[in-house]
Amino acid sequence: xxxxxxxxxxxxxxxxxxxxxxxxxxxxxxxxxxxxxxxxxxxxxxxxxxxxxxxxxxxxxxxxxxxxxxxxxxxxxxxxxxxxxxxxxxxxxxxxxxxxxxxxxxxxxxxxxxxxxxxxxxxxxxxxxxxxxxxxxxxxxxxxxxxxxxxxxxxxxxxxxxx
Amino acid sequence: xxxxxxxxxxxxxxxxxxxxxxxxxxxxxxxxxxxxxxxxxxxxxxxxxxxxxxxxxxxxxxxxxxxxxxxxxxxxxxxxxxxxxxxxxxxxx
Amino acid sequence: xxxxxxxxxxxxxxxxxxxxxxxxxxxxxxxxxxxxxxxxxxxxxxxxxxxxxxxxxxxxxxxxxxxxxxxxxxxxxxxxxxxxxxxxxxxxxxxxxxxxxxxxxxxxxxxxxxxxxxxxxxxx
Numbered sequence: 373x374x375x376x377x378x379x380x381x382x383x384x385x386x387x388x389x390x391x392x393x394x395x396x397x398x399x400x401x402x403x404x405x406x407x408x409x410x411x412x413x414x415x416x417x418x419x420x421x422x423x424x425x426x427x428x429x430x431x432x433x434x435x436x437x438x439x440x441x442x443x444x445x446x447x448x449x450x451x452x453x454x455x456x457x458x459x460x461x462x463x464x465x466x467x468x469x470x471x472x473x474x475x476x477x478x479x480x481x482x483x484x485x486x487x488x489x490x491x492x493x494x495x496x497x498x499x500x501x502x503x504x505x506x507x508x509x510x511x512x513x514x515x516x517x518x519x520x521x522x523x524x525x526x527x528x529x530x531x532x533x534x535x
Numbered sequence: 536x537x538x539x540x541x542x543x544x545x546x547x548x549x550x551x552x553x554x555x556x557x558x559x560x561x562x563x564x565x566x567x568x569x570x571x572x573x574x575x576x577x578x579x580x581x582x583x584x585x586x587x588x589x590x591x592x593x594x595x596x597x598x599x600x601x602x603x604x605x606x607x608x609x610x611x612x613x614x615x616x617x618x619x620x621x622x623x624x625x626x627x628x
Numbered sequence: 629x630x631x632x633x634x635x636x637x638x639x640x641x642x643x644x645x646x647x648x649x650x651x652x653x654x655x656x657x658x659x660x661x662x663x664x665x666x667x668x669x670x671x672x673x674x675x676x677x678x679x680x681x682x683x684x685x686x687x688x689x690x691x692x693x694x695x696x697x698x699x700x701x702x703x704x705x706x707x708x709x710x711x712x713x714x715x716x717x718x719x720x721x722x723x724x725x726x727x728x729x730x731x732x733x734x735x736x737x738x739x740x741x742x743x744x745x746x747x748x749x750x751x752x
Contacts, residue, residue, distance in 0.1 A: 390703065390706075393699060393700050393702060393703050394700060394703060396698070396700055444676050444677065445677060448650060448673055448676060448677045451654075451657070451669060451670070451672075451673055452650065452653045452654075452673065454657075455653050455654070455656055455657035455660065455661075455670065456653065458660060459660075463662075465663070465665065465666045467665075467735070467736050469736070484713065484717060485710075485713040485714075486713075488672070488712075488713035488716050488717050488720075489672060489675075489676060489709060489712060489713045490672070490676075491654075491669055491670075491672040491673050491676065492669055493669075494665070494668050494669060494716060494717075494720055495713075495717055495720070496717075496720045496721065496724055497721060497724060506724075506736060508665045508668070508669075508720070510666060510669045536634055536637075537631065537632050537633060537634045537636070537637035538631065538637075540634070540637040540638060540641050541632075541637045541640060541641055541689075543641075544640070544641025544642070544644055544645055545641065545644055547645060547648075548641075548644040548645050548647070548648035548649075548682075549648070551645075551648040551649055551651070551652040552648045552651060552652070554652050554655070555648075555651050555652040555654070555655035555656070555674065556655070558652075558655035558656050558658060558659040559655050559658060559659075561659050562658050562659050562667070568664065568723070568726070570664055570719055570722060570723040570726065571664055571667065573719060574658070574664070574667060574668060574671065574719060575658060577671055577715055577716075577719075578654065578655050578658055578670070578671040578674060581651070581671065581674045581675050581678075581679065581708070582651055582655060582674060584679075584704070584708075585647065585648065585651060585674070585678065585679060585682045588682055588683060588686050588701070588704075589644060589648070589682065589685075589686075591686065592640065592644070592685065592686055592689045592690075595693065597690055597698065597700075600686075600700060600701065600704075603704060604703065604704060604707075607704055607707055607708060607711075608707070611707075611711040611714075611715060614715040614718075614719070615714070615715055615718055618715065618718040618719040618721075618722045619718065619722075621719075621722035621723075621725075621726060622718075622721070622722045622725055
């Protein structure tokens with residue numbers, strides 16, 4: 373019964389919060405209207421029948437978000453320095469082929485978003501057969517260091533959350 | 536006092552954003568490939584969106600916020616459509 | 629412009645300056661870098677903390693001057709930080725696809741048996 377009304381509780385909650393933010397009010401009418409929108413959004417997504425991700429440890433997500441925010445801030449500064457150095461700097465950009473243990477599709481999507489959103493690294497292509505991903509790195513001095521960073525910082529956490 | 540601080544800081548920030556729009560435009564003109572131009576268009580959209588937010592602070596109304604939101608949505612949709620077009624629309628064969 | 633306390637004005641100005649400076653450096657990188665794959669890193673400066681700082685300035689200004697919490701700028705932050713990786717990934721894959729199809733030598737080859745276009749380009 374509960375599953376039929378609210379197939380995706382987190383998504384519906386997010387929609388309600390978005391609605392209230394957009395309306396800039398916490399009035400009863402807006403909450404009711406937002407709930408209706410959220411309910412229909414949940415039903416609409418259920419009609420698409422997406423693959424349901426299994427989240428084992430939801431609280432690790434907060435840990436991951438904090439980690440990503442700090443890393444993005446530092447790499448912002450690092451890339452800003454590289455841009456300001458201009459042409460005097462020797463070229464260190466390069467491609468990197470990274471083996472991954474992660475197989476869950478939602479987890480891979482999150483990893484791709486994290487890596488691309490971080491300035492200085494960009495996710496280019498995932499090979500599902502071999503489980504490798506092609507990444508372009510702006511400041512590639514030591515291959516192994518980057519592989520270790522991504523595998524130990526993000527992949528381990530994502531594995532804990534999803535598998 | 537606070538008005539002077541706000542006036543000058545917002546003005547300098549707007550000049551910086553205008554500079555970033557100029558830099559993005561120069562990349563859009565120079566290219567050399569279509570993907571470079573689309574990337575520059577995406578950066579241009581973001582700078583324009585932030586510029587509108589600063590206009591809102593300067594004038595003191597939150598009307599500009601809605602315009603910024605619309606620009607953000609439009610920028611996303613158009614960049615995705617153009618990237619998709621590059622994938623399948625113009626293939627050398 | 630409505631009158632706001634000096635501390636708020638300094639905070640708003642500082643955040644606006646930092647945010648727009650980051651965006652400016654990002655766009656400068658876009659104009660300066662030599663190859664497409666380097667340039668793809670540049671706009672993320674503006675869309676991550678560039679946007680966050682400018683929108684934080686806007687939140688502080690409207691919250692202080694309007695005497696009520698104005699947080700709908702958070703919407704733009706969420707939206708921009710969710711959509712930028714998607715557009716950049718799509719664009720990067722399109723660029724990779726085009727470079728391989730044309731046989732530009734400076735990109736890594738596709739995985740075997742996955743992309744037949746590369747083989748066709750090699751035969752030419």
